[in-house]
Amino acid sequence: MQKKTRRIVLLGVIAALLIGLSAWIAWGNTALLVSEVTVAGNPLPEAFSGFRIAQVSDLHNAEFGEDQQDLVRMLKETDPDCIVLTGDLVDSRRTRIDVAVAFAEQAVQIAPTYYVTGNHEARISGYGALKQGLESAGVTVLEKERVELEREGETIALWGLHDPGFFAGEEESVLAEQLSDLAQAGDGYTILLAHRPEFFSVYVQAGVDLVLSGHAHGGQIRLPFVGGLIAPGQGLFPEYDAGLYTEGDTHMVVSRGIGNSVFPFRVNNRPEIVVVTLVN
Secondary structure: OHHHHHHHHHHHHHHHHHHHHHHHHHHHOOOOEEEEEEEEOOOOOHHHOOOEEEEEOOOOOOOOOHHHHHHHHHHHHOOOOEEEEEOOOOOOOOOOHHHHHHHHHHHOOOOOEEEEOOHHHHHOOOHHHHHHHHHHHOOEEOOOEEEEEEEOOEEEEEEEOOOHHHOOOOHHHHHHHHHHHHOOOOOOOEEEEOOOHHHHHHHHHHOOOEEEEOOOHHHOEEEOOOEEOEEOOOEEOOOOOOEEEEEOOEEEEEOOOOOOOOOOOOEOOOOEEEEEEEEO
16 A cells, blocks of 8 residues: 555656646746847947847747737837847748738837848748738848948948858858858948858858857757757757857857747747847
């Protein structure tokens, strides 16, 4: 009888632990947070010191509250000078262009919004409709394009890479060619929106000052003292999974992203809005 009682108690403890673990994982996939990163740049114009960039990456059509009200509220509270959407706004397996555009319509009411494509946009047949919807909402879509950001009479350059999935050829060469086409003499401080962080060496070689990227989903499962477990384009224990990386004069901020894709949940890896503050 005592043996049976011990077995029942043990099963109850295991069940409680499993329920608790499941609840923690479920909470961790919806508990959106804001991560603040400060980046120092020597050629940064004085007028842009304190400039705040809110980055939303890898939304994958995830929804946070009715009509994205939780995401939009948190985004607004960051008080950004501009918003950047660094790819995979939709998911190629369950594409909801209407959801993506509805979010964009709210984002542009907060701050000027800029968007570059990710690998999931390259996979869908409806990208043209998505682009049209974003532009109609007031989003600046950068497909191998550049714009100048102006503040108090001073400017910095914002470049946007079109995901290499839209092109034939080797991915690294496609990105390097785009960067070569974007570069202009006397650019000064340059920010690059590029979905894929695994090509950091290409971005460094191009001489950009700051890269804002995503794609890695924080390594999906984050292990204490180790970091991310696996990321697309990088495999196991990715080198660039989340946070700030520096090589020479180039900094890269990799967002853990917000939504999920092939792997339906993340562990120890809360979704995030990244806010980058520039200082000189």
